[in-house]
Structure formats: C-alpha cells, structure tokens
Amino acid sequence: MQVTSVEKKQNFLYRLNNSYYKPEIFAGVGLIILSIILSFASPYFLTRNNLINLVRQISLYAIIASGMTFVILTGGIDLSVGSIVAVTGTFTAGFMKAGTPVWLSILIGFGMALLFGLFNGFVISNTRIPAIIVTLSSMSIGRGAALLYSNGYPISGLPSSFTSFGRGYWGPIPIPVYVMVAIFIITYIIITNTRFGRYVYALGGSEETVRLSGIAVKKIKTMVYVISAFMAGISGLLLASRLGSGQPLAGDGWELDAIAAVVVGGTDIAGGRGTIIGTIIGSFIIGVLNNGLNLLNVSPYLQLVVKGFVIVSAVLVRAGVVKHK
Amino acid sequence: MENILEMRKISKAFYGVQALNNVDFSVLRGETHILLGENGAGKSTLMKILSGAYHKDAGEIYFDGEKIEISTPLDAQQKGISIIYQEFNLIPGLTVAENIFLGREPVKGNRLINWRVLNENAKAILDKLHADVSPTAMVATLSVAEQQFVEIAKALSFGSKLIIMDEPSATLTPAERDRLFEVIRDLKQAGVSIIYISHHLDEIFEIGDRVTVLRDGELVATDDIKNVNKDLIIRWMVGRDLTNTYPPRTVTPGDVILEVRNLSRRGELHDINFNLRSGEILGIAGLVGSGRTELVRALYGADPIDSGEITLKGRVLAIKTPKESIRNGLGLLPEDRKQEGLVLEQSVKNNVTLANLKKVVGSGLINGSEEKKAVDSYVQSLDIRTPSQQALAKNLSGGNQQKVVLAKWLFTDSDVLIFDEPTRGIDVGAKYEIYQLMNRLTEQGKSVLMVSSELPEIIGMCDRVLVLHNGRITGEYTRDQFDQELIMRNAAGEAS
Numbered sequence: 108m109q110v111t112s113v114e115k116k117q118n119f120l121y122r123l124n125n126s127y128y129k130p131e132i133f134a135g136v137g138l139i140i141l142s143i144i145l146s147f148a149s150p151y152f153l154t155r156n157n158l159i160n161l162v163r164q165i166s167l168y169a170i171i172a173s174g175m176t177f178v179i180l181t182g183g184i185d186l187s188v189g190s191i192v193a194v195t196g197t198f199t200a201g202f203m204k205a206g207t208p209v210w211l212s213i214l215i216g217f218g219m220a221l222l223f224g225l226f227n228g229f230v231i232s233n234t235r236i237p238a239i240i241v242t243l244s245s246m247s248i249g250r251g252a253a254l255l256y257s258n259g260y261p262i263s264g265l266p267s268s269f270t271s272f273g274r275g276y277w278g279p280i281p282i283p284v285y286v287m288v289a290i291f292i293i294t295y296i297i298i299t300n301t302r303f304g305r306y307v308y309a310l311g312g313s314e315e316t317v318r319l320s321g322i323a324v325k326k327i328k329t330m331v332y333v334i335s336a337f338m339a340g341i342s343g344l345l346l347a348s349r350l351g352s353g354q355p356l357a358g359d360g361w362e363l364d365a366i367a368a369v370v371v372g373g374t375d376i377a378g379g380r381g382t383i384i385g386t387i388i389g390s391f392i393i394g395v396l397n398n399g400l401n402l403l404n405v406s407p408y409l410q411l412v413v414k415g416f417v418i419v420s421a422v423l424v425r426a427g428v429v430k431h432k
Numbered sequence: 433m434e435n436i437l438e439m440r441k442i443s444k445a446f447y448g449v450q451a452l453n454n455v456d457f458s459v460l461r462g463e464t465h466i467l468l469g470e471n472g473a474g475k476s477t478l479m480k481i482l483s484g485a486y487h488k489d490a491g492e493i494y495f496d497g498e499k500i501e502i503s504t505p506l507d508a509q510q511k512g513i514s515i516i517y518q519e520f521n522l523i524p525g526l527t528v529a530e531n532i533f534l535g536r537e538p539v540k541g542n543r544l545i546n547w548r549v550l551n552e553n554a555k556a557i558l559d560k561l562h563a564d565v566s567p568t569a570m571v572a573t574l575s576v577a578e579q580q581f582v583e584i585a586k587a588l589s590f591g592s593k594l595i596i597m598d599e600p601s602a603t604l605t606p607a608e609r610d611r612l613f614e615v616i617r618d619l620k621q622a623g624v625s626i627i628y629i630s631h632h633l634d635e636i637f638e639i640g641d642r643v644t645v646l647r648d649g650e651l652v653a654t655d656d657i658k659n660v661n662k663d664l665i666i667r668w669m670v671g672r673d674l675t676n677t678y679p680p681r682t683v684t685p686g687d688v689i690l691e692v693r694n695l696s697r698r699g700e701l702h703d704i705n706f707n708l709r710s711g712e713i714l715g716i717a718g719l720v721g722s723g724r725t726e727l728v729r730a731l732y733g734a735d736p737i738d739s740g741e742i743t744l745k746g747r748v749l750a751i752k753t754p755k756e757s758i759r760n761g762l763g764l765l766p767e768d769r770k771q772e773g774l775v776l777e778q779s780v781k782n783n784v785t786l787a788n789l790k791k792v793v794g795s796g797l798i799n800g801s802e803e804k805k806a807v808d809s810y811v812q813s814l815d816i817r818t819p820s821q822q823a824l825a826k827n828l829s830g831g832n833q834q835k836v837v838l839a840k841w842l843f844t845d846s847d848v849l850i851f852d853e854p855t856r857g858i859d860v861g862a863k864y865e866i867y868q869l870m871n872r873l874t875e876q877g878k879s880v881l882m883v884s885s886e887l888p889e890i891i892g893m894c895d896r897v898l899v900l901h902n903g904r905i906t907g908e909y910t911r912d913q914f915d916q917e918l919i920m921r922n923a924a925g926e927a928s
Contacts, residue, residue, distance in 0.1 A: 254755040300797045309786055312775035319734055319764060319772055320787035320840070379777045425916035 130373025130425045131385035137421065138392050145399040152402055159279065163293070165394035166287035167342045168361050169268025173294045174338030176386045177331040179369050180298075182311040182378025183231065183238035185332060187223055188339040188365060190249025190371040192358025195220045195343030197253045199269075200262035206403060210271050216347075217340045223249060224336025228249070229331030242332075253355040263352030273348025283345045290338065294382045311378025367414075368393050371421040392417070435494070436461040436625045437482075437513075442491035444477055445746075451477045453649045454491075459594065464616060464626040466636045466657065469646035470669055475629060478646070479596050482627075483515040487603035496593060500905060514587030515596040519578050524572035529554035531571055532586045532812060538644035557585045561615050577608035588624075595619070596627040601635060602856070605720045613639050614768075631859070633662050634888075645669055670861045678892030683874045685895055686711035690730065690848055690879065695740030700726040701903045704740070710849065713870060713880040715894030718923050723903035724883045725767055728850045732764045735759045739863055744848070759785060763841025765834065765884070767852040773837040776826035780818050781807045783825050783836050785839050788844040805921065810839035814869065831862025849873060852883045867893055887916050901925040 145152045171188050178185045179216075199216030203209060223245055223352040230241045253321060275282045306327045309317045318324050347353045372389025374381025400410045433503045437459040444452040452474045459465045469475040480486040482493070484505040493500055495511060502508045508515075522531050529551045530537070538549040556566035563581040570580060580600060587595045601609045616626055616639060630636055636643065637657060645668040646656040652668045678792070690708040695701060701723050706716050718724045729735045731742065733751040742749045744760050751757045766772035774783050785792060792803040807821050814835045818828055825836060834854065841849055854870070855863040870880050870893060884890050890897050891914045899907035899922035907922035909915075 296797070300800075302793060302798065305782060305786065305789060305798070309775045309778060309782070313771055315772045316775050318784070319732075319754050319766065321753070321758040322787075323755070326661045379775070 112237055131382050131388055134137065134372050134385055134388040134392065134423055137424075138388050138395065141392060141395055141399070145395065145402070149399065149402040152399060156278075157398070157402070159281065161394055161398045162284045162287075163281040164398065165390050166281070166283040167346055168341045168364045169287050169390035169394070170290050170338050170345075171335075171361060172365040172372075172386050172390050173290055173383060174335035174389060175362075175365045175369050176294070176374060176381060177298070178238070178335045179366070179374050180311045180378055180381055181328060181331050182314075183328070183331065184366065184376075185227065185335045186239065186241065186242040186362050187227060187245040187249055188335060189254065189344075189358040189361040189363075190246045191220045191223050191336055191339035192255035192343035192346060192361060193263065193355055194223065194249045195340045196347035196350075196353035196357050197257045197262060197355050198353070199344060200347055200416055201256060202264055203265050203269060204262055209266060212356045213269075213344060216353075219345065220340025220343065221333060224333035225329070227336065228332035231332065232325040232328035250355075250359075253357075257353065257355040259355060261350075261352040261354045263350075265347070265351050265353075270348050270351045273345045273350070283349070284342065290341070291383065291387055298383050301335050303327065303330065308379060311375075311380070342400065364393055367418045371418055373425055392421070433460045433462065435459065436496055438494040439478070440492045440494070441481065442478065442481060442493075443489050443491055444481060450864055451649050452481075452488075453648065455651045456650070457644055457651070457654075459625050459627060460642070461593075461625055462620050462623045463641040464620060464628050464639055466640035466643040467627055467629050467646070468636070468643060468665060468669060470861065473646040473669070474649040476598070479515060479598070479627065479629070482508070483513060483596060495592065509590045509592070511886045512591060512593040513596070514590060514592040514594070514745075516580070516587065516600065518598050518600075518602060520583055522571045522579055522582060527568050527569065527570055527587075528558070528565055528574070529552075529567035531556065531582055532567075534586075534587050536589075552784075553589075554585070557588050560588070561585060561618070569747070571839075575608075576603045577605075577611065581615070584619075585638045587620075592624065594625045594627065596629070598629045599631060600628070601630065601632060603720070609635070615704065615851070631857070633665060637646065638663075647671055666860055669859075674819045676889070678717050679864065679871055681713070681871065681893070681895065683711045683871070683895075685709035686877070691741075691743040693741040693743070695727075695730065695737060695742070697726065697730050697735065697737050697903075699903075701730060701737075704903075704905060706898055706905065706908070708879050708881060710847075710877050710879055712896065713874060713882055714838075714895045715890040715897035716881065716883045716900060717890050717897055718900035720885065722900040722923065724885075724900055725852055726903070727900065728764065728852055728881060728883055731757075732762055732850060734764065736741050757898050758844055761845065761847035762850065763787075763844060763846035763848070764850045765852060765854065767856065769830075769833055769837055770826075773840075774825045774833060777824060778817065779822045780811070780825055780828070780836055781821035784839045784843055786811055787840050791843065806843065807839075810842060814839055814842075815865070825904065829862065830858040832863060834858060834862075834866060835869070846878070848879045848881065850881045850883075853885065854882060855884075855886075855889065887919060890919070891916060899923050 151157050175185060175188065195216045198219050201210050202212035202215050227242055227245055230236060231238050272282055277285060298307065306317060306322055310324065310327055314324060343358065346357055368389035369386050370376055371392050372385030374385055396414060400413060433456045439455065439457040442452055442455045453475065455478060457478065467475050468868065477486060481488045484502045484507050493502065495513065500511060502511065532554045533550055538546045538553065540546045550565040558565055558567065561581055563585065563586060564579050565574065565581055571582065574582065582926060584595065602613060604612060619626060626641060640657040642654060643657050643660060643665065645652040645665060647669060686709055688707045689710045691705060692706050695704040704727060716724050716727060724734065730737045733753045733756055736752065742751055749760055769774055781803065785803055789798065792799050792806060804821060810816065811818065811821065816835045816839065817832050825833060828836065855866055858866065882894060896908070896910050896918065898905050899919055902925065903921055907919065909919065
C-alpha cells in the first residue's frame with residue numbers, strides 16, 4: 108500500500124515523540140547548571156579536595172541507586188536497602204570482632220544482605236502483597252536485626268586489613284569510587300545488552316505480555332530484589348570498612364536518597380522507562396546538592412527542605428515533557 | 433429539524449501535523465449521527481475537541497443556537513455535551529448512584545451526603561432508561577452492558593442534549609446491543625442527539641439517521657443513511673474501491689498436526705475435542721462468554737486445564753505454561769493486544785524479539801546488528817509501517833501493532849498461530865492485509881486458529897468452524913456447509 112502524505116507527517120510526529128523521552132538529558136542539563144551556580148557561589152566547590160570528597164560521598168548510595176534502578180524499572184520499589192546496609196555492616200563487624208577470618212565475616216555479612224533480597228523477591232513474586240509493603244516490613248526487620256545483634260552500639264575496632272579498603276586510595280581517587288564506576292559499567296551492560304535487562308523493562312511495561320511470551324516472570328522479579336540487596340550489601344561493606352565499625356543506625360534514610368537519585372535521573376516510578384545513565388546523573392545531582400549546601404553553610408534542616416523541592420521539581424519537569432507529546 | 437450542533441471549519445494540528453483541516457460537521461436535534469473514518473482519519477480528534485479534551489486551533493462551534501467555546505471536559509458536560517468512551521470512566525469501587533452523581537452528590541443541610549435522595553435520583557434516571565440496574569450495586573460487579581447504561585445515565589443526569597458514543601457495541605452481545613439500540617431510540621424520542629462512532633458497518637444502517645465520513649483529517653461527505661450503501665461508505669473511508677472484503681482461500685489443508693481431546697476447565701470448558709490440519713484456518717465462533725477466549729488460552733497454557741490431552745505433530749504435550757507451548761510451536765495473538773501482546777512503551781524491535789531473544793544472543797550479550805537484521809526482515813516481509821525499528825509500539829496503528837505481534841511469533845518459528853479477534857480495532861484497509869497474511873502463513877504450511885465475534889470474518893476466512901456455547905462445542909461445519917443463520921443458532925444454544 109502507498110504511504111500517504113498524512114502517514115509521512117505522522118512518521119515525523121513519531122520521531123519527535125520518541126526523541127521526547129530522553130529525561131536524562133534534562134537531568135544532565137540540570138546537573139551542569141547546578142554545578143556552574145555552585146562554582147560561582149563557593150570558591151571551594153571546584154577544588155580537588157572537595158571534588159574527591161564529593162565523589163566518595165556519592166559512591167555509597169549511587170551503588171544502591173543502580174540496584175534500585177532495576178527494581179523501579181519493573182514497577183516495584185525497595186525500601187529495605189538502608190536497613191540492609193546496617194545489617195551487612197553490623198554482622199560483618201560482629202563476626203570479625205569475634206575472631207572470624209575477615210573473608211568469612213564479609214561473606215556472612217554479605218550473605219545476610221542477599222537473604223533479605225531473596226525474602227523480598229520471593230514474597231513479592233509469589234503473593235499479591237505490593238512491593239512497598241513487603242520491603243517496608245523487611246526495612247523494619249533489618250533495622251531491628253541490626254540493633255538486636257549490636258545491642259544498639261557500634262561494633263568497632265576492626266582489623267586494618269578490612270578498613271584499608273574503604274579508606275584507601277588508588278592514585279588520587281578513593282577506592283569506593285572505583286567500585287561505583289565498575290558497578291555502573293556492569294549494570295549498564297546488563298540493562299542494555301542482556302535478555303534479563305530487556306525483560307526488566309518489558310515487565311515494567313506489561314507483565315501479562317511478558318508472561319504470555321513464555322518468560323519466567325517470577326524469576327525475573329525475584330532477581331531484581333536480589334540485585335538491589337546485593338548493591339546495598341556492597342555499600343554496607345564499604346561503609347563499615349571506611350568507618351572502621353559496624354553501625355546499627357548506618358544507612359538510615361539512604362533508601363530515600365537512592366529512590367530520589369533514580370527518579371531525578373528520569374526513571375518512571377511506574378516502571379518500564381528509564382536508564383542507568385539517568386541514575387548516574389541523578390546520584391550526582393543529589394550528591395552535588397548535599398555537598399553544595401554544606402559548603403554554603405546552609406543549615407541541615409533547611410537542606411532537607413531544599414532537597415525535597417529539587418526532587419519534586421525535577422519530576423515535574425519530566426512529567427511536563429512527557430505530557431506535552 | 434434544526435441543528436443542535438454545528439462545527440464550522442474546525443482545524444487542529446499537533447506538532448505541525450494537520451489532524452483536522454477545515455472540517456464542517458453538524459448534528460440535528462434528536463438524530464443519531466454516525467461518524468466514520470479509519471484510524472487516524474481525525475474522528476477522535478474532532479470528538480475530543482467537542483468534549484473539551486482538546487482545544488481547536490481554528491473554527492467555530494455553535495450549540496443549541498449559541499456560539500460556544502469549550503474549555504474543559506466538565507465545561508462540555510455542563511453545556512450539555514457528554515462523551516462515553518470505549519473504556520468507561522467509572523470508578524469500580526463505588527456504587528452505581530455514586531458514580532452517576534460523582535462530585536454532585538445531594539447533601540443534607542450541612543455537608544453530609546443524603547444517601548436516600550442520591551439513590552432515588554439515580555433510580556429515576558435508570559428507570560427512564562428501562563435499565564435493570566440497582567443504584568446501590570457496586571460498579572465492579574456489573575456487566576459491560578450494564579456499565580454502559582450507568583454511563584448513559586450519568587450523561588443524562590447532566591441534562592445532556594448531545595451524547596457521543598465511541599464504539600459502544602464493540603464488547604456487547606447481540607442481545608445487549610439490541611437493548612442499547614432501544615435505549616438510543618428512546619433518547620431520540622426525548623430529543624437527545626447521538627453521535628455514534630463505529631467500525632461495524634452492518635449496524636449503522638440499523639441505528640443511524642445520517643452519516644459523516646472523515647479521511648486524512650478532512651470531511652469526505654455527510655449524507656442521509658438511506659442514500660448510501662456499504663460499498664459507498666467503504667469507498668469514502670479508504671478513498672478507493674475495496675472489491676473484496678476477504679481474499680480468496682487457495683490452500684488445501686494437509687495432515688492433522690494438532691489434536692485436542694477431552695479438554696476441560698472447571699466452569700469454563702467442557703469436554704472439548706477437535707483437530708487442526710496444516711495449512712488450515714480453523715474458526716472458533718460463539719457469543720461473549722461462550723468460552724472462545726478461554727479455549728485458546730487454555731490450549732496455549734495461559735490458564736491451567738483440569739483435564740485433557742493435546743497432541744502436536746504426533747507428540748503428546750504437557751502444556752502447562754506459555755513457555756512450553758511456545759517451545760512446541762504455538763503462538764498467541766491475544767484479543768487485548770495492547771496489554772497482552774505488546775509492551776507499548778518498548779520499541780518495535782524489542783517487541784518482535786521479546787519471546788525468543790536467545791536467537792540473537794551470543795556469549796550472554798544481545799547481538800545488536802543481528803537483532804536489527806532479523807527485525808528488518810519482518811518489517812519488510814510483513815510491511816510493518818513504522819518510521820524505524822526504534823519507534824515505540826504505542827505509536828503504531830492497530831493494524832501495524834498486530835503485525836508486530838505476528839512478527840514476534842514468526843521469530844519464535846511458530847507453526848500454529850492462534851489469533852484471538854485478529855482484526856478488532858483495526859480499520860478496513862488494514863484488515864484486508866491481516867487476512868492476506870493469514871493466507872500467506874497457511875501457504876507456508878502453518879496453521880491458524882482464529883477466534884472471532886464477527887461471523888462474516890469467520891465465514892470469509894475459515895476452512896472450517898467450531899461453534900461454542902457455554903463452554904461446549906455445539907457445531908462444526910466445513911466451508912461448503914457455512915450458513916450464518918445456522919452458526920448463530922448453534923452459538924445461541926438452540927438445537928440445530
């Protein structure tokens with residue numbers, strides 16, 4: 108059949124439409140503008156020390172945010188990651204303090220994290236309980252477990268073979284930053300170039316289509332929560348290593364920073380749309396904002412208020428863009 | 433009779449694309465005006481302007497003798513124009529009465545809802561429609577037809593003088609449709625005008641007074657329904673003659689490849705037996721609720737079966753999940769292709785390869801160029817009209833979306849393709865293409881199982897038909913025995 112002139116015009120519309128959903132571009136522009144403003148507002152912002160400090164701060168929750176991206180892309184959410192950070196840290200520190208070999212303690216702490224991920228994934232994919240309720244429960248269970256295990260006190264005095272990693276540098280750059288970069292590269296490849304990545308997006312778009320396409324929906328769903336817990340576990344180990352102690356209150360509220368990073372980076376909270384690049388940019392926006400407000404001596408209370416407004420306006424800009432097509 | 437509505441020289445563009453160009457459209461008081469056009473012809477844009485969902489770029493609207501501007505859907509409703517979309521705007525968790533008067537609940541002195549008055553008012557309107565629906569029933573518990581009555585009641589509660597109905601009969605049984613037509617005639621008697629949008633060319637002669645056809649955003653013609661016939665309307669819609677609605681069948685079916693024995697699923701399917709030959713198109717006819725969709729879903733493993741045996745190419749299958757049926761060469765093109773056949777927010781490419789990605793995976797990673805090449809070959813051979821493989825599935829027309837779902841199953845090398853309502857929501861020209869594709873598939877030795885609520889489609893395309901009623905097969909006919917009336921009687925459960 109002939110392509111009519113209206114169809115040609117529509118083709119143009121399609122292209123415009125498709126190019127419209129690139130929210131990470133908006134997030135990127137936002138990050139650049141924010142950085143330019145801060146570099147004028149504070150002479151310290153662009154100093155080497157500050158930038159290194161900045162990326163180290165970002166690295167811990169950016170790692171969590173990359174795992175959270177998988178969860179949110181499927182249309183889910185994981186509120187338990189902050190508690191998993193504490194569980195991993197306290198259990199690792201506790202076993203180390205008790206004389207267990209460092210490698211085994213790490214394995215045990217990290218195993219705890221994965222257990223939480225499996226629990227979340229299993230319950231969410233096998234019942235009708237919404238992810239927000241399941242992970243809210245495991246958030247409470249995790250925080251409680253960390254407090255019980257540590258009696259509410261930090262477990263410190265850890266061997267230097269463990270602490271050197273979180274505190275250390277390779278060249279001028281802190282080791283956790285390398286971990287973050289490696290994780291970003293790996294998750295980027297998984298999400299864009301593997302079957303699993305495709306299924307994650309498709310699941311967020313239409314679960315029934317995925318099921319009728321012969322794909323093991325439950326397995327994919329479970330996997331994303333395990334990945335999220337895996338990232339929280341890595342972050343928890345890095346934090347305990349840097350602090351030299353396992354703290355039961357560590358990671359408090361990090362789930363919100365991680366979710367904020369993902370959403371500010373343009374991923375649709377309803378699932379199906381978003382990118383890892385967006386999450387990287389989102390993590391930096393949150394990090395730069397925290398850092399900049401500190402440099403400008405803004406009170407921590409006011410910082411929370413500002414952060415809240417930035418998140419809601421970032422999402423508003425995106426919603427405006429999507430709606431106008 | 434005078435005009436209740438006159439739209440003059442209406443234009444509307446989206447991003448520089450002219451969706452409507454100087455369209456004139458008028459409706460008489462108390463008439464049923466049929467609005468027709470292929471997908472993309474501009475009829476929904478025109479109706480969205482009329483109901484306040486879009487704003488016109490140019491033109492004038494006169495309603496009930498006055499020049500009006502419509503700013504929002506609520507504004508349109510208050511001026512007396514209501515629209516009933518295919519997907520109803522009802523809240524399932526509220527009662528019928530609450531839905532009808534949503535946001536306008538009668539209150540007792542202070543701010544508490546006066547439930548007695550609310551339910552009485554709702555009942556009065558429902559009685560006027562002769563609708564047997566309780567005002568206190570939860571909307572979620574109603575049938576589609578009953579929900580439609582609630583929508584109409586809601587429109588009347590606003591004192592609507594003009595009601596727009598978007599494909600109101602698409603999901604109704606013949607009996608329900610007849611009831612709807614009675615209601616429409618009653619409304620006409622009461623001086624209410626109806627704009628009726630439909631793809632069903634047969635029913636418009638039964639219910640319409642006048643007809644307007646749009647094509648490519650422009651008005652083609654408006655005329656009395658008695659002055660036109662089906663061929664003329666199709667010519668107006670597609671801009672050319674469609675000599676045949678169905679392409680001729682030329683394939684002679686070969687050996688039996690699929691055998692179904694004693695298939696049962698409690699409450700839905702009872703002791704189903706049939707077989708399917710290679711190169712055959714087997715139709716499944718029946719009314720809504722007869723178990724048509726349930727049968728193909730059970731066969732495909734989408735829903736579990738209680739008993740029965742399925743044999744494919746001489747091997748007994750243990751089909752329990754879609755995964756197993758896909759591996760054995762089955763593919764399902766579901767009735768609800770937007771929710772179950774496609775991932776709308778994903779690209780054409782990702783949709784085509786979704787069910788068999790392993791075909792283009794090398795050492796764990798997707799081979800992008802190989803995938804692109806594979807998808808390209810389907811875009812070419814099925815003539816999928818899309819600006820690129822990267823275009824999102826949601827931006828394609830219904831016919832092209834169906835081709836994407838078909839490409840998905842060709843990519844898994846399916847031998848048996850199950851089409852559930854293959855042409856629902858697809859416009860006339862694209863329907864013919866889908867039929868041609870079915871013929872081509874059977875020429876290649878593939879088999880087609882086709883569920884359809886449109887009997888002419890079954891009779892036009894199938895080599896054989898099974899008729900279902902209440903989950904049982906009540907008739908089986910080969911092409912030379914086809915008789916529309918006989919099939920209808922079987923489907924209605926009357927002894928043949």
